[in-house]
Amino acid sequence: MNWVNIILQGVLTGGLYAMFAAGLSLIFGVMRLVNIAHGDLIVLAAYLALVVTTTLGINPLLSIVIVAPLMAAIGYGLQRLLLNRTLGEDLLPPLLVTFGLSVIIQNGLLEVFTADSRKLQAGPIEVDSIQIGGGLAIGTLPLIQFLTAVAVIAALQATFYRTAIGRAFRATSDDRAVAQLMGLDNRHVYALAMALSMAIVGIAGVLLAVRANFDPSIGPARLIFGFEAVIIGGLGSMWGTLAGGIILGVAQAVGAQINPGWQLLAGHIAFLVIVALRPEGLFPKVQG
Amino acid sequence: MSAAAFRIEHATPSSRIGTAILIALVIILALAPLWGGRDDLRLLAEIYSYVALASLWNLLAGYAGLVSVGQQAYVGIGAYALFALTMFAGLHPLAAIPIAGAVAAAISVPTAALLFRLRGHYFAIATWVVAEVFRLLAAQISVLGGGSGTSLPTAIVIAMAPSREIREYTIYWVALLLMMAIIGAIFILLRSRYGLALTAIRDNELAARSNGVDVARTKLVIYVITACGTAMVGALIFLQKLRISPDTAFSVNDWTAFVIFITVIGGVGRIEGPLIGTVVFFILRQQLADYGSFYLLMLGAIAIAVMLMAPKGLWGLIADRFGWQLLPLERRVVRPEATPPLE
Numbered sequence: 001m002n003w004v005n006i007i008l009q010g011v012l013t014g015g016l017y018a019m020f021a022a023g024l025s026l027i028f029g030v031m032r033l034v035n036i037a038h039g040d041l042i043v044l045a046a047y048l049a050l051v052v053t054t055t056l057g058i059n060p061l062l063s064i065v066i067v068a069p070l071m072a073a074i075g076y077g078l079q080r081l082l083l084n085r086t087l088g089e090d091l092l093p094p095l096l097v098t099f100g101l102s103v104i105i106q107n108g109l110l111e112v113f114t115a116d117s118r119k120l121q122a123g124p125i126e127v128d129s130i131q132i133g134g135g136l137a138i139g140t141l142p143l144i145q146f147l148t149a150v151a152v153i154a155a156l157q158a159t160f161y162r163t164a165i166g167r168a169f170r171a172t173s174d175d176r177a178v179a180q181l182m183g184l185d186n187r188h189v190y191a192l193a194m195a196l197s198m199a200i201v202g203i204a205g206v207l208l209a210v211r212a213n214f215d216p217s218i219g220p221a222r223l224i225f226g227f228e229a230v231i232i233g234g235l236g237s238m239w240g241t242l243a244g245g246i247i248l249g250v251a252q253a254v255g256a257q258i259n260p261g262w263q264l265l266a267g268h269i270a271f272l273v274i275v276a277l278r279p280e281g282l283f284p285k286v287q288g
Numbered sequence: 289m290s291a292a293a294f295r296i297e298h299a300t301p302s303s304r305i306g307t308a309i310l311i312a313l314v315i316i317l318a319l320a321p322l323w324g325g326r327d328d329l330r331l332l333a334e335i336y337s338y339v340a341l342a343s344l345w346n347l348l349a350g351y352a353g354l355v356s357v358g359q360q361a362y363v364g365i366g367a368y369a370l371f372a373l374t375m376f377a378g379l380h381p382l383a384a385i386p387i388a389g390a391v392a393a394a395i396s397v398p399t400a401a402l403l404f405r406l407r408g409h410y411f412a413i414a415t416w417v418v419a420e421v422f423r424l425l426a427a428q429i430s431v432l433g434g435g436s437g438t439s440l441p442t443a444i445v446i447a448m449a450p451s452r453e454i455r456e457y458t459i460y461w462v463a464l465l466l467m468m469a470i471i472g473a474i475f476i477l478l479r480s481r482y483g484l485a486l487t488a489i490r491d492n493e494l495a496a497r498s499n500g501v502d503v504a505r506t507k508l509v510i511y512v513i514t515a516c517g518t519a520m521v522g523a524l525i526f527l528q529k530l531r532i533s534p535d536t537a538f539s540v541n542d543w544t545a546f547v548i549f550i551t552v553i554g555g556v557g558r559i560e561g562p563l564i565g566t567v568v569f570f571i572l573r574q575q576l577a578d579y580g581s582f583y584l585l586m587l588g589a590i591a592i593a594v595m596l597m598a599p600k601g602l603w604g605l606i607a608d609r610f611g612w613q614l615l616p617l618e619r620r621v622v623r624p625e626a627t628p629p630l631e
Contacts, residue, residue: 034409036357085596091408092355096552096595099357099545103588106541107581220540224420227413261435265424268417272402275414279405 005136006253012138014229014249015146016211018242019204020222021229022153023197025241026160028230030169030193031087031176033094037101039223041198044105045071045205046120046214047113053120060120060210061144068202075198079191087190102219109216120209145207150242152200157238159196169193173236221264228271234281243282247274298479298616306614317464321457329456333463333528335570340467340521341543342550342562344514347474349548350557351486352510353493355408357544358415359518361399361422364538365392366519367526368426374444376431381440381448382462385523392519393512400511404504416540423538437533445530459528466524470517474559477513478617482506490557541584549591555601560614564603 020042027033035041045067052063078101086093128140160166168189171179180186208214208222229248233240248267255266274282299307320332341363349355369388373379379387399418406414427435449455477483485506488496497503522543526532536542546569554565569587576583598605606612 028409032409034412082592082596091412092349092552092556093595093599095355095357095412096548097592099548100588100592100595103541103545104585107585107588110581111585224413224417228417231410231413261424261428265421265428268421268424271417272414272421275406275410276402279410 003257004134006257007250008136008138009142010250010253011246012142012146012249013253014246015142015149015242016204016207016245017225017229017248018153018245019145019149019200019207020226021233021241021245022149022156022238023200023204024223024226025230025233025235025238026156026169026200027193027197029236030173031190032091033083033087034091034098034227035197036095036098036223037105037219038098038201038226039221040102040105040109040219041071041074041201042205042208042222043109043214043216043219045202046209047109047118048202049120049206049209050113050118060122060206064203064206067206068199071202071205072195072199075201076191076195078198079194080187083194084187084190106216106219113216115215115217117213117215118209119213120206122210126210141210145211148203148207149245152203153238153242156196156200160238165189165192225267228267231281232271232274234284236285237283240281240283240285294621297620297622298618300611300613300616300618302610302612303614303616303618306612307616310614314464314468318461321460326456329460330528331570333460334525335566336463336467337521337525338547338550338569339562339566340470341518341547342554342566343467343471343474343559344517344521345544345547346551346556346559346562347477347486348510348514350551350561351478351490352507353489354507354511355412356415357412357540357548358417358419359514359547360538360540360543361415361419362392362396362515362518363522363525363543364419364422364426364534365395366522367532367537368429368432369519370523370527371432371438371440371532375441381444381527382458385462385466385520385527388523389516389520393516396512396515397508399515400508404508404511419538419540423534426538427534433533435534437531437536439531440527459524463524463528466520470521471559473513473517475615475617478559482509483617484619486510546587549587551601552591553594553601555603555607558601558603558607559617560603560607561601563614565601568602 020039024035024038027035048067048070049060049063052058052066053060056063082097082101083094086097122141125144126141129137130140130143131137158166160169168179168184171182171184172186172189176186179189225245225248229241229244231244232247233242233244247270251270252263252267256263258266317332320329324332341359345356345359348359366388369391370381370384373384373387374381377384403411403414403418426432432438445455449458478486485496485501488499488501489503489506493503522537526537529536550565550569551562552565553568554563555561568590572587572590573583576586594601600608
């Protein structure tokens with residue numbers, strides 16, 4: 001029964017990782033952009049949630065309403081002004097520019113908020129739990145977060161495959177030149193994809209801020225978890241990304257059970273084993 | 289026309305001047321203990337380390353097209369190997385540096401077997417994950433202090449050289465020598481058949497392959513050489529610091545982000561790039577040192593600006609404008625005057 005519980009907790013954590021990954025998966029799928037600053041943008045969103053919550057005195061979970069649109073606007077601007085100029089055959093320019101952004105965000109947050117560890121208090125909901133029989137209990141907050149992740153991924157999948165903007169995303173992903181010939185403005189399409197990705201980052205940032213301690217330096221680790229989930233799941237499949245996040249979360253939970261020092265190691269090794277066996281991921285829909 | 293009817297010339301007037309300037313500079317720098325204080329020597333040794341790291345990353349990414357964001361793996365492996373070899377095998381620290389390089393080269397072969405299954409973006413991300421794995425493994429080595437790290441025992445430090453002054457001079461000269469050896473090795477490599485193959489891969493991988501270049505083998509050789517060099521530099525950096533921890537030895541910002549910034553600011557895919565980039569990096573750091581982490585913020589902004597406005601870097605601007613090269617690397621076919629023109 002202990003192991004069932006461990007795996008259950010791993011699955012719930014995996015939902016959060018899938019949230020880190022969903023935005024990455026979207027922009028990597030649409031424009032082959034490796035956004036090294038993605039993790040730092042999640043941390044930026046967490047700090048925005050901190051500011052919003054303390055200024056307005058509202059429940060941190062409610063701050064999503066402000067943080068997500070704000071991040072989306074930042075994402076649109078970032079793509080139009082900066083990232084669109086780096087896209088092309090060469091993978092170095094986007095990599096370097098987002099590395100630069102990562103260093104800028106980390107040190108900017110350090111200047112403004114210091115290196116102190118922060119956490120947002122969501123009230124009594126944090127300690128609530130639901131009995132599911134057999135002596136097992138699920139924390140209400142982790143469950144809400146997992147369901148949010150599933151809802152976000154379902155919405156993203158539906159947007160991608162059932163709406164006009166999703167069709168534009170897929171068209172530019174398949175062939176940007178032809179998409180442009182068909183009358184799509186690639187710069188605008190890319191900026192919309194980044195805006196959507198950053199809206200998800202906003203949600204993920206708030207969930208992170210409520211769930212765990214955060215400080216300006218934790219971004220890169222979130223980026224790695226996110227990327228591992230994307231690659232494990234395979235490109236172009238949002239449900240694959242969720243599966244990737246869950247695999248990662250379960251591997252970490254099992255690793256931590258064996259030896260506390262092996263938590264992160266077990267996740268990374270699971271990732272490396274999967275890419276060694278299936279370099280294209282488990283459920284690929286699009287060629288990398 | 290017979291094969292002897294033409295020859296290949298590398299040197300240009302600018303490269304002759306450039307080489308002369310470099311030789312003069314090396315002589316002046318080698319004598320730094322005579323004219324510089326302790327702080328100068330430390331700073332210069334740090335500069336040499338960054339020139340070496342950036343030159344190696346440039347070889348890997350700029351020439352072989354292997355864009356790695358995980359070279360901190362080999363800095364860390366080199367550093368940890370040095371501490372382990374001196375503390376547990378009783379090796380002299382200077383003897384441990386090349387062995388640390390060999391250890392990293394040995395580790396890099398199976399690592400490459402895994403990483404080379406992935407291409408482009410996936411390769412880049414996986415190099416970072418591999419570096420994280422090594423960092424977490426290092427944190428498990430309890431005899432080297434686990435997650436909080438350890439200091440090099442005083443006995444080993446004293447055994448290296450009796451006085452602090454001689455020790456500092458030794459480390460300084462070794463740093464200069466290591467940088468020169470690495471740049472020299474890269475120079476020889478680029479002048480050799482491998483260099484031609486690498487330049488071809490840099491410019492067009494498919495065309496290189498169809499002209500008979502064994503791309504996979506060339507890339508593997510470069511990956512292993514780079515791992516070995518990076519680890520030797522890492523070993524030296526932490527011999528100078530005298531203290532090691534998983535977070536500092538495997539730092540992605542210190543050993544990869546800044547190294548990429550330096551190379552891009554100077555010019556990717558040119559041997560001069562890392563030299564120019566490191567000078568810019570350290571001038572910035574000295575100028576903005578009073579502003580704390582603000583200088584890192586500036587550095588990130590400048591790297592972005594250079595990438596967008598001058599993608600070939602500062603040396604790329606100069607080389608395109610004036611056709612200069614510091615080291616004789618160009619290949620030009622020269623036909624003797626007497627040879628009749630080709631039919």
